[in-house]
Amino acid sequence: MSTVPLLRVLHLVKRFGGLAATDDASLDVQDGEIHALIGPNGAGKTTLIHQLSGALEPTSGTIWFGKQNITDLPMHARVHLGLVRSYQITSVFKRLSVLDNLALAVQAKSGSSLRFWQPARSERARYDAATAVAERVGLGAQLHRLAGALSHGEQRQLEVGLALALRPRLLLLDEPMAGMGPDESERMVALLHSLRGEATMLLVEHDMDAVFRLADRISTLVFGRVIATGTPAEIRENADVRRAYLGDEAEIGA
Amino acid sequence: ADHVKVGLMSTLSGPGAGLGIDIRDGFQLAMKHNGGKLGTLPAEVIVVDDQMSPDAAKQTAERLIKRDNVDFMTGVVFSNIMLAVAPAVFQSKTFYLSANAGPSQLAGAQCNPYFFSVSYQNDNMHEAVGKVVNDKGFKKVALLAPNYPAGKDALAGFKRYYKGEIVQEVYTPLSQLDYGAELSNLRASGADAVYIFLPGGLGINFIKQFVGAGLSKDMTLFGPGFSADEDVIRAVGEPMLGMFNSSQWGHDMDNAANKRFVADFQKEYGRLPTLYAAQGYDAAQLMNAAVRDVKGKIEDKQAVRKALKAAKFDSVRGNFKFNTNQFPIQDYYLRVIGKDSQGRITNKTLSTIFKDHGDAYAAQCKMPS
């Protein structure tokens, strides 16, 4: 592929004391693809996402978004470039309704919020957009319930909705399926499918079934290093990946 | 008028409350002695708390003046509070008889016909000690006061009469608790006398620590009367023994008014009176005399003022008269803390330091007659 990758991670290192959670990791994500990132627990996937999103500062290495070096950009600036994340551990506004949650997200992307006078509630378009997102993630009937009163699985749906509402170019998804039942997982897979073409995705997920169905390419992270990148078929056959991560699961997904 | 109203606003809560309560108790003892009357008029005394906060004091004073329409006010302990309430008091032409606070501003440029001090001018006590230390021939003196206007004025007052060498002049933060560092420096300074002006709890802290550090053997400790009064003694105890201090009054002073005051105060409240109690008592007696002399016509402000100025009352401190700035001209005594005949630790009056002493600010006062 000759085009500039949408995301390019070069020799990224993150140390926590003696532990190198990210250890000279390099990775490309092409525009338009769904790129899955798999690896054992504690391999450094979330840590990598943290660095990509700007929540953690890398010890060394660079991150490129398109042609821009974003290594030192603060989180909010990255969001405005279109680099958006969701959290592995649900982080929603518990005391706000589902609609208000999503409306806040929409607000982030629709002009300045240094507006002190116009009632925010009068922005119909914003609430419509939020409603649309809610429908999309399957919370259309829960608009007015407080996020804190949703069940775990529903909160996970909202978590993804918050990211979606920002109309991302690159969506960093940290275990979106975790905590979802088979039914909801299925719906999430469908949702992510439908986003193809709209957003590029870097997907961290332990649900191999979903990963193999969705991913165009898969990278495997072990001890903070990318040990293999390839198509699902290649990864499934990769002996190292099987040993470090997949075990028998490769068959199940097949 | 058919009765007279007095607003007694003092510090009755918080760390400074001990002083205010003594003023109040002294004042009320006098009222009892007078049968609840001032002169010929039945009197109502409204006691309120200034919370040791200028802001609250201001508010409270307004309430006394505007809502209760008091004829006289008294009671404030602390100078900063006095200064805060002064404008409102003067504006309303209410007579203020200070039972403690005597800030230099009100003795000098901002003196006012409605303000009378029945206590002292703030510098007086320090001047008196300055003179004693000078006269006793101490050559090297260290000074210590908190870093605020009254502290600076205090040491200035001391230096007005002390001419020897000052080896250290230390100002400590107002909220300081521990004087370990200062005591070490003090030991190193080789001073032979120390003068401290540390009001309330600060003084208690310092004296305890001073004695604990063993410095009392090497240097003599001096303070103004209020750093060595009965309230402080009660809190510190034995370590206070031998501390010299100055005062315009002592509970052992030999005059009839004082004997009655001290005896009845002990009977009534079960403790020895302090300077503040004596001042509260005198404030009431001066009010009493003035109302008596104008024959109850307290509406006539000129007459009342004249009667107040005349000060025809038996002060527990003996000699008492007003200067042109309506601050006292009186005697100041040297006291030392020792054990009395009953074995109590208390102040003993030793000698007279100043006779008929006024203050340094009277000259700046252009008092309208």
Next chain:
Amino acid sequence: MTALLEVDSMETAYGSSQVLFGVSFAIAEGEVATLLGRNGMGKTTTVRSLLGLTRARGGTVRFQGERIEALAPDRIARMGLAVVPEGRQIFPNLSVSENLRAFGANRNASSEPWTLDRVYALFPRLAERSRNMGNQLSGGEQQMLAIGRALMTNPHLLVLDEATEGLAPLIREEIWRCLATLRAQGQTILVIDKYVQRLVRLADRHTIIERGQVVWQGDSEQLGADPSLWQRYIGV
């Protein structure tokens, strides 16, 4: 076999919104039971009511023959109920080893109790990170810790609420193997998980909950034989 746990027409509400409408099921000593159902159907609420964390409004719960629905959660726990809660709930301000040691006990008087060493042997990853604070663990490591923490109390009844969430396939397999071993040793277990195929292989009995009510109960054979059940209530 006697019933270790008996839940009878349990009703639970959060404030004014009722979630459970008379849930009844029983778990026999040494049995592995499951609760199945879609998201938000009341599985976790059932668990919370068992543990006394959300008080049931009606119905009874018997544990080892004793009524526990009115007891304080810590009493219930000391009787030998331990949970791997949804969302891990690791103590962030305790190190890994402290998380494990703080509540260690031998509540089922096992002759071969779970110890720190055994937990570390099960999850070597935790041994490596033993001095890390709970909040410095990866999601999966936290999950392992939560499981280890529950095992360390050697409970009569072990409750796992989505304990495989966020675990890598290899570790997940490890957990299944471990549960099988536990079962073989006679440990009673209640599992909630989305990998229903696995549960069918592992568990003895299943209870399906739909909108706060039990809609189906049976053993693995029956469940395995009736795919329409899955379709209808679980969505697989």
Next chain:
Amino acid sequence: MRKTDMNPSKSAPESSILDHGLHLRWSVPLLVLLALLPAIAHGLGEDFYIGVASRVLIFALAATSLNLILGFGGMVSFGHAAFVGIGAYTVGILMQSGIASAWIAWPAAFVLGGLFACVIGLISLRTQGVYFIMITLAFAQMLYYLMVSLKNYGGEDGMSLFTRSDLGMGLDLSSDTQFYFVVLVLFVLAFLAIQRLLNARFGHVLQGIRENEVRMAALGFPVFRYKLVAFTLAGAVAGLAGALLANQGSYVSPSTMQWSQSGMLLVMVILGGVGHLFGGLAGAAAFLLIEEGLVSYTIYWQMGLGAVLLAVVLLAPNGLMSLRAGKKERA
């Protein structure tokens, strides 16, 4: 197809914590009452209470400004009295140098309050939670000790102001009644502005930050900047309150900036209702009136005040306003 929607009745909109109405049904009568208050007080021969009312409104203004950051932004500032003090000293120092015009002094107090808040916020807002509480306390203490040692401006003794600021327009602020109306107008204007702001986009962002700061950052909001703006605004309004306070009491002293004063403002807000639009007003009024009432009865008035505060904590989960608002707005 929706299976999770097991209880459709719950889909009806619940009142949101983001909405802060003016509750006109009782706020208008309240306003009318406040407007009539001088006349009533005068009629009863209790002119003194006009001054009390001014003071209540001034503290209500300060407390409302604190509530803006505390209740809506989740920033527990333990140094808010410093900004009140800055405003008061602005008036005092200007007056000492012969500038008595309110048109200069009050805006100056507003701007300086904001300026100091901005600088202090730049440093303090790096910290969170209790650390933020303590660092704001630290700055307030620094300012306090600075003023204590500035002998030119009275030091610990403070400055007595012999006149009130001059507003022109034929108004005589030395009249307690006229001063009261000026305070009332300023309070109402500031209050309305804050109400607008809270219901506007900015208010939603601010409250979003209070609810979940990390997530707000992940949504692309420059969180620090919004917090700083709110902190600055609150400082400015507190500065204005300080200017009015200096005029009301004709006195300025470091004690205005003491930590206990910051604590009192905090207590007022918590008492009234954290995150309730009317919390600052309710808290200031309750606190000062309870105090006013108790002080004249007993010197042990703090016992009574303590008992009332304790009762509120135990019985009204989120301050006095939550008693009125009932369960639906419970936190």
Next chain:
Amino acid sequence: MTGILILEQMLNGLQFGLMLFLLAAGLTLVFGIMDMINLAHGSLYMVGAYLIATIAAASGSFWLGLAGGIVATAAIGVLLEVTVLRRLYQRDHLAQVLGTFAILLMANEGVRMVWGSQPLQLNPPAVLAGPVELLPGFVYPAFRLFIIGVGLAVALLLYLLVTHTRVGMQVRAGASNREMALAMGTNVRRLFTALFALGAALCAVAGGMLGPLLAVQVGMGESILILAFVVIVIGGIGSIRGALLGALLVGVVDTAGRTLIPLLFGQLMGPAAASNAGPAVASILIYVLMAAVLFWKPQGLFPAHG
């Protein structure tokens, strides 16, 4: 300055720091570990000092007073916890501030009603009353040495209790996630009551140690409470080690500031200006220190969970 003076001043710094630590110790327990902002902590310190002074005066023995005061204060602590404070654990910090502020007001008035407004007397026991000679020419007050000893002992004890016992772990667990700690079988309620009693007892220890140096009077808790908060915030909340080091840092910086800054300013700007600026700077020094520490380390020097 001579060598001995420098040594002495360092000891002073250490001593002042440990003095603050004694008060901060109980605070760390209740605030740092149990995560409960307790403004009434200073009130317990005050009540402890008053009780010790009263019992000591009645019995004529400082040690009896100390022991009796500690027990009585712990009992008062339990009473307070059971009746009021336990209702506040689950509330947010603000409710805790308001509730404990109310208790602080009531405690002050209560003490005033019982003991009056006059300060009380509490003197060190005779053996510790005077100075001792540490080196030739270097005398130091015995009671201050005692404070240093007690402070270090308390620090060690707390450290062991909190970090090396299961009770300590359970307390920390209960504070961060009460529900989960319950679900693991800890009787959080009883544990917290016990811990609060310990905190109250430590308050009384502080009262007994500081009472002979400082005024025993109404309101004695408030000014020093702020300093105690400063200490544990600089050290990092929740960490005993941090509280101790924070205390020492504050003690040394404050002492050094008070001795060195006036000297330094004297040389830089002449005595008159120095006598103005010196104390002003000295009084804000520890606040500057705190602001600086938090600027560079927003979680304090030794964050407990980092």
